[in-house]
Amino acid sequence: MPNEPNNKTEPSSEQDGTFLHTCMYFTTNRLSRAITRLADEAFAMTGLAPAYGYLVRLVIANPGITQKELSEKLYITPSTLTRFIDKLEGKQLVERQVQGKTVLVYPTVKGTAMKETLHEASKKLKAAYEAKLGKELADALTRMQESASELLEQ
Incomplete structure (x- = not known):
């Protein structure tokens, strides 16, 4: 009979969680955690x-x-940026100078000395994700994420 419950039914996508794998929110956060590591x-x-x-x-x-400008380039709120700069000033890597209502940020000598180390860390990161994804997929995924971000922010 069609209206009788079937005891042999497959679990629904809600039960087994497969719906999560077709959800941009979930998959983006999963990717974010992986790339953050x-x-x-x-x-x-x-x-x-x-x-x-x-x-x-x-x-x-x-x-x-x-x-x-920093806030805009990094896509973070001004208050978050202020906390970041406070920490970096505490480490003597950057310094702020106020000109009227504008706050300018400069590297310190100690901060400038980190230039090559920071570039090496960025290269190491890129090499790590390209090793796992392959260069083509990594480049395509980066472009697609950038495009999607632009569209979703409109």
């Missing part, structure tokens, strides 16, 4: 978390960059 390993040599390392790289490349 690789980044943490690659940047361990710098003594900085990857986000701090990339911030210092931007400041070294753009001495006097405004906090607003």
